[in-house]
Amino acid sequence: MxxxxxxxxxxxxxxxxxxxxxxxxxxxxxxxxxxxxxxxxxxxxxxxxxxxxxxxxxxxxxxxxxxxxxxxxxxxxxxxxxxxxxxxxxxxxxxxRTKGILEAAQADPNSKIGNAYAAYMDGVTVEAKGLAPIKPWLAEIQGVNDLASYAKVAAKAARSGIRGPFRFYVGQDDKDPETYILSMMQGGLGLPDRDYYLDQGEKMAAIRTAYVAHLEKMLTLAGEPDARSRAAALMAFETEIAKVHWTQIDSRDADKTYNKMALADLQKAAPGFDFAAFYAANNLQPAQLLVAQPSAVTGEAALIAKAPLQVLKDGLLLSSLHAYADYLPDSIPNADFAFYGTTLSGTPEREERWKRGVTFLKESLGEEVGKAYVAQYFPxxxxxxxxxxxxxxxxxxxxxxxxxxxxxxxxxxxxxxxxxxxxxxxxxxxxWRDYSGLEIRRDDLFGNALRSNAFEFDYNVGKLGKPIYRxxxxxxxxxxxxxxxxxxxxxxxxxxxxxxxxxxxxxxxxxxxxxxxxxxxxxxxxxxxxxxxxxxxxxxxxxxxxxxxxxxxxxxxxxxxxxxxxxxxxxxxxxxxxxxxxxxxxxxxxxxxxxxxxxxxxxxxxxxxxxxxxxxxxxxxxxxxxxxxxxxxxxxxxxxxxxxxxxxxxxxxxxxxxxxxxxxxxxxxxxxxxxxxxxxxxxx
Known part of the structure; x- marks a missing residue:
């Protein structure tokens, strides 16, 4: 697209x-x-x-x-x-305009978009809960004790909208556009692109220094020990991943990125990561899949195989805090924004809460909001x-x-x-999309976000084997x-x-x-x-x-x-x-x-x-x-x-x-x- x-x-x-x-x-x-x-x-x-x-x-x-x-x-x-x-x-x-629609919907206790927006705007409850909503998930990550359990937890992270070692989604098969297929891409970086790790210019070097400090701060806010050494270790690991990543130019080439292979063949080519378990954890058993950057995927798998387990776990932990920062007490999103918003993009201030709430509704219940929007504003x-x-x-x-x-x-x-x-x-x-299967609670912002990500994931992978959603x-x-x-x-x-x-x-x-x-x-x-x-x-x-x-x-x-x-x-x-x-x-x-x-x-x-x-x-x-x-x-x-x-x-x-x-x-x-x-x- x-x-x-x-x-x-x-x-x-x-x-x-x-x-x-x-x-x-x-x-x-x-x-x-x-x-x-x-x-x-x-x-x-x-x-x-x-x-x-x-x-x-x-x-x-x-x-x-x-x-x-x-x-x-x-x-x-x-x-x-x-x-x-x-x-x-x-x-x-x-x-x-969307804010007006959502504020009006809040008055209706049966309105899904109203309840979702009310939950987002209730910052007092978010602060009172602290890190309690995310702690069970962080504990699950820390419970990883081998590469097999890492693959399964990484799969669960993907369903929850959390960045992991690989990205994947279901889309049209480029050479068989009447069929859906699972597509897989390189991943695993916390900075926007490989160049941020490999460019030796002064500007990029300063960003790398700030990134390590950011990782240390997030680990500290999560109550983790040895934050400095763990942040440095994760940065070193991500730098090695960056070295095997494809460039932006190669990654936009439709011919180079069309690589269909059997899951069994992918496993043979990249034995360092259990791809079968990774997909099976989300009830996916693709006979074939498209791998956009094969050498990057095999390279990442080899790096995962020899990486310290704590580094792999820290990657998931910090990705989780980044993905869910906006649904946690302000200390987390403020720190997250200080790096991703200010250091990387130069933006001095976070948006007001209502603006972030509108963005959340657009991402979680977009077409439900869209129905009301076009009724009012699209003649x-x-x-x-x-x-x-x-x-x-x-x-x-x-x-x-x-x-x-x-x-x-x-x-x-x-x-x-x-x-x-x-x-x-x-x-x-x-x-229009049907959101009846998505549970929204007026007092559970974090849970709403978690369930919404899972709902979107299930919607996407549910296309496999079905006619194209034209x-x-x-x-x-x-x-x-x-x-x-x-x-x-x-x-x-x-x-x-x-x-x-x-x-x-x-x-x-x-x-x-x-x-x-x-x-x-x-x-x-x-x-x-x-x-x-x-x-x-x-x-x-x-x-x-x-x-x-x-x-x-x-x-x-x-x-x-x-x-x-x-x-x-x-x-x-x-x-x-x-x-x-x-x-x-x-x-x-x-x-x-x-x-x-x-x-x-x-x-x-x-x-x-x-x-x-x-x-x-x-x-x-x-x-x-x-x-x-x-x-x-x-x-x-x-x-x-x-x-x-x-x-x-x-x-x-x-x-x-x-x-x-x-x-x-x-x-x-x-x-x-x-x-x-x-x-x-x-x-x-």
Whole structure:
């Protein structure tokens, strides 16, 4: 699953073929809404905040700053955030609305979401219970006396949502997308990525020192002896794990990570860990499974086999405190936040309790809350307008495919089949989750969290042997995000993102196409990026291009990698073009098809000039506006290592590859982002 904002975890537009080949897109419903209602848009006079521009910055030097510079200078990052921008503004609105829903539900003793929220908000009871709720589990960990019992307790930890030596989930088999299969991945690290252990730079060294101090403090808070030596031993063990871990770049390669093997063969290849017992502890007996990083898994198993048992137990103990910190007395989450929130991301303060409570409800009873949310805040008119925008963008993509100079006719025919196979998911699921099997108690926050994690785990592994859940969503309606699911051949847009500045029914259509239109195009283009293009019209990982198509495509994507490699937010700290390639292709293709769709929506008429700005100028400004974001330095540095998306500034500046942008803004040659025509990357 590829999403708009963050690199996603596990996995997560029906249209006739004639629409994919349509010659002209239908007019956007937003255009008539803006003209006929007389209602002002949320931003500025036509949907764009011109007051946030910095016109002293030339578009050809930095389009992001030209469009957003004054906003960036005058907008502080709230104390409880690591970064702040358009996504956060909508997330704040979504959470405030959700808070109102949950507070009203609290009055009903029979409301599951009301009882869950009441339990979360009862901090007095949480403090009074102390560590008593988690002590039986910590005692179970300390009771581990051999590798066999370690494997079983690690399995129980996985069902409880606690990080262990390996991660696993049930998802579609990439080469048999009508079948669910168990997938397994590398794990075992408390820091965000292998680079945090292996990078010898001064910044990473300081984080490692702080991490060991953090481990020592958490062990001390849990009442454990010898905290300092145990923290150092765990750090040494995790460093050895980091050495066998795959890089982020290799781990995003769909071909490299597709490794199907029998459980018995995995056991032979990695005899240091009892995988059969590990899975059997959760009533799983997979004949076959997919192993994403085989050498990392076998390497970790060998390290586990020779590690001191206390180190293995401490890994689970500290992972447990991290996973359940928010449901324990403040001394635990405050210490946890001091490292993960402040040291790693630069965030000065924890969020208020109600905000954390809303997050908990979104994670534990998300679709139950979502039903109430869309009933209040997602009007049918918005869904109808999005349906039309999606059709227009899909039509534009079809025309783009027809005009590709680098793709063979054979591959173009298959690309149209894939385009015609898309399933639209807009706003909210057609079928809601059933939470009747989840027990929620008004006086038991820790227990609610524990049972919720087990409920989600059982739901996921319960898919094995069943038909594919094609109605399923990977995000709640309250999410400010969107995603592409390769196996399902779908793109998904939750209700909460379909608001200004992404989409405003009262804004100029050019701004909407530059905002949500390009977001639609971004997710659509993911299905044709360097990984998504490996999946055919059925969602199967299957090479459907000719070898020459692949070579031509790589020639173009290599240019995009080089372009992004050159970006350097901090001295010596570059964007990784190969790591962010999929998202950069998504931005490049998404903006291209959205611009075409906007032009087609004009029906052959010339776009009006508004406030001295042409239609194409407003389109590109609309794109730049959605990427407004200020970062704390620690957060941006972390993203350079772990986030497959480029920083927002460079996402906005992708306009430098568009001839239409040069025509619209007339940037002079020699500008910092100016590219000669031969250097502009055009893929989709």
């Amino acid at each position: 590829k999403n708009l904002l963050l690199g996603a975890a596990a996995t997560a537009l029906a249209l006739a073929a004639t629409m994919a080949h349509a010659d002209q897109a239908a007019p956007s419903p937003a255009s008539s809404a803006a003209r006929n209602t007389g209602v002002k848009p949320t931003y500025g006079t036509f949907g764009f905040d011109t007051a946030g521009m910095d016109k002293s910055v030339k578009p050809g030097d930095d389009f992001y700053d030209h469009a957003n510079g004054s906003w960036a200078k005058n907008t502080p990052i709230p104390a409880d955030k690591s970064n702040y921008g358009a996504f956060n503004t909508l997330d704040d609105l979504s959470r405030t 049918p008119e918005t869904k109808a307008a999005m349906d039309q925008l999606v059709k227009n963008v899909l039509g534009a993509m079809g025309r783009r495919i027809d005009g590709l100079p680098w793709m063979s006719n054979e591959a173009k025919a298959r690309a149209h089949k894939k385009l015609a196979a898309f399933t639209p998911k807009i706003g909210y699921p057609d079928k 109605w399923e969503w990977g995000m709640t309606p309250m999410e400010i995000n969107a995603y592409a699911n390769f196996g399902m051949v779908e793109i998904v847009f939750p209700a909460a993102i379909l608001q200004p500045p992404f989409f405003d029914p009262h804004a100029d259509p050019a701004v909407n196409y530059g905002g949500i239109g390009a977001v639609i195009g971004h997710e659509l283009s993911h299905h044709f990026d360097d990984q998504g293009a490996k999946y055919d019209e059925t969602g199967k990982l299957n090479q459907w291009w000719t070898d020459q198509d692949v070579a031509n495509f790589k020639g173009l994507t290599d240019k995009l990698v080089k372009q992004y490699d050159a970006y350097e937010p901090f001295p010596g700290a570059h964007v990784k073009g190969a790591f962010t390639l999929g998202e950069n292709i998504g931005d490049l293709g998404g903006l291209a098809v959205a611009l075409d769709a906007y032009h087609a929506s004009l029906g052959g008429k010339k776009a009006p000039v508004i406030d001295g700005l042409t239609g194409d100028q407003r389109f590109f400004l609309g794109w730049a506006q959605v990427w407004r974001r200020n970062y704390r330095e620690a957060n941006l540095r972390q993203r350079l290592v772990t986030d497959p998306h480029a920083p927002s500034q460079y996402r906005a500046d992708i306009v430098r590859n568009f001839d239409a942008w040069y025509d619209a803004f007339k940037p002079a040659p020699g500008g910092k982002i100016h590219l000669a025509p031969k250097d502009r990357v055009k893929i989709w």
